[in-house]
Amino acid sequence: MAAHQQGPVTIHPVKTKADKREFVELSYRLNRGDPAWVPPLRNEVYALLTPGKNPWYEHGKAQLFTARRDGRTVGRISAHIDTLALEQPAQQGMGPGTGNWGMLEAEDGEVARALLVTAEDWLRGQGMTRALGPLSISVWDEPGLLIEGFDDVPTIMMGHNSPLYRGWIEDAGYNPVKKLLNYGVRVDDGFPPLVNRIVAAGEKNERIRIRKVNKKRFDAEAKLIMGLLNDAWSDNWGFVPLSDTEIDFIGKKLKDIVFEDLIRVAELDGEPVAFMIVLPNINELLIDMDGSLWPFNWARLLWWLRKPKSVTLRVPLMGVAKKLQNSRMASTLAFMMIEFIRRDAVRDYGTVYGDIGWVLDDNQGMNAVAAAIEAKVNRVYQIYDQVLG
Template sequence: MSLEDSPAHAASGSSADAHDLPGLAGGAPGAPVLRRAEGRTGLRAFMQVPAEVYRDDPAWVAPLWLERRLHYSRQNPFLRHGHWRGWVALRDGRPVGRICAQVDTLHQARYGASGHFGLLEAVDDPSVFRTLVAAAEQWLAAQGVREVTGPFSFSINQECGVLVDGFDTPPAVMMPHGRRWYARRLEAEGYRPAQDMLAYAIDTGFRHPPAMTALLGRFGDRVRLRSLRRRELGRELELLRGIFNDAWSRNWGFVPFTAEEFAELGQVLRWVVDDDLVRIAEVDGEAAAFIVGLPDLNELIADLDGRLLPFGWLRLIRRLRGGAATRGRVPLMGVRRCYQDSPLGAALAFAVIAGAQSAYVERGIRWAELSWVLDDNAGMRKILERLGGEPYKRYRLYRKVIA
């Protein structure tokens, strides 16, 4: 796949960009110069920005270059219902910042004339942030957007949020990192907090509290726990997607997973997740809740500098097969709405968590992140804290009205 296959090169919508919008291309001595993230050269510069921004941050983990190329390519299923544009800020020819703007028709169908920004990374320089944010806002305004939220990379079902607490520890797989100045610089550009999200850390050796044991006993004759049926993966993925879309449908900013997006997630499950790290709870024979546990791939790729060639892929495979992971992440969990806010719903949540716990312990995974959890999701937060979980990272989504 060529880098020129990127959607930044083929994004639909208005042609407004840094070359068309006055005041965005720089020119004054020392001022950032803005360029579109299109074509091989532009997208490569876009992808290089994080390495520049985090070069002195020991907690940062370089993402796999191949995975990022795929994310920005036409193969990303987000492009079936959205389009995006990206920009890179350069100073003296060196990339010092980046941003993307995107419009998601599924989000607009629910929330009106909305748009997003995302993939924001930049050095601590107000002129760089101002230039990047202005480019994103002007392009979004040309798309008819009146309210901007973000950051999303590219949707709420992918990496999202600005890290505002928890900078000293590395991000878990498929979670963003950040620098301490991001929130301050965004707020200086008129953005205000819209929603906070938490990442919980938990020791996988936690003891089951008496209330949990009692609930599981109370509904034990109705609740059955099982693992993923890999031979029926397509059907299983649709089952999990249906539970997730139902379970999360009333949450802030919810946009449903499409079948294509969940199928892409299924490729991750196929290659890095054993069947019993996906637990499905059935009530009276009907699937009602599930949880997905991953080994924390960031722990396994931290020394690869983002590259699988020439021998990084072999090291990664050996680590996956050899059980080298000591950390995990739970990225997906859901209980059908009809059971939420009820004792049976709590029992279902406990059941799938206990199932993931046993699978993690068996593999030597001693610690797990459960993320993300909405700050105002009191029910789930109470369950996790009963199990000994503690919020150790906080992410923030921002909003700004631009028209």
């Protein structure tokens, strides 16, 4: 690599299809030697970055950049602004003047620094006074930089990056703002007695009903769950509401990997008040596909989706209506949903481990639930910011 460090680093905005291909392909080249990196499907990456395919662009705008040295692409970054994030209260993490960057890949610290400076300049030019990142590209996609847990292969829809990036970002003047925790827990043997007692008491409570989703009514179920999500998470750090078109988009994206017995809605006196989404870990399949379904990977994927066996399941989203938060009922509903899904997962999917995340480091309710089921932090992500002078 030293031989390639002679020429200067030049930064180029992504303008053409060929530029975008360079941007996308770089991550496959730089991360190919990392045994814990799971190559995402290329069509998913292109959809994320393409206005008209990703409804985030209805309220956001982004500029992609690549870095070159000696005729080679050696880095990339995205700079972006979300108008819905700008409308949030500043004390909640986003707010007026806060722009974002993400999708960072770099061969070395010099490249990373040049890319960060370029992203900051672009944000400044758009009137932003603060840069917060990494977000790839929304807080709902892959937020944060992995800073602990590099040996663990991430579960579905979780990011992974080189351990070198942390030093490069902090050397560029960025300060830690928020940690996102991911918990792992063995689930095949069940949960501690206290949790089982809470679940048993809940099962006797006639006011409570825990139901599976109905995939035949999937669009309506997705709207119900995402509506609950917007309410449940609205006071969380970094919250940006999901628009109706984003809810539809997420529903379509997840439809093939949604299984009725892995998603629960909790009703109290007939009203839906909580939900839990669990996804089979498709990364167990994707890790050796190199981001492509061709020529034969599509058949493997379709076969797997018929009835996946998944050693690990991920809980990406869980929420309780704001009016019930911090109540005993909230924790009862949470434990009931977790236990009901656990039983089905172990019996029908061969599941041994659960992954829960991301959880904000100051989310007392979720961290208490994780402690009660004896889950342990296995990956930590960090979000940084810097004032743009």
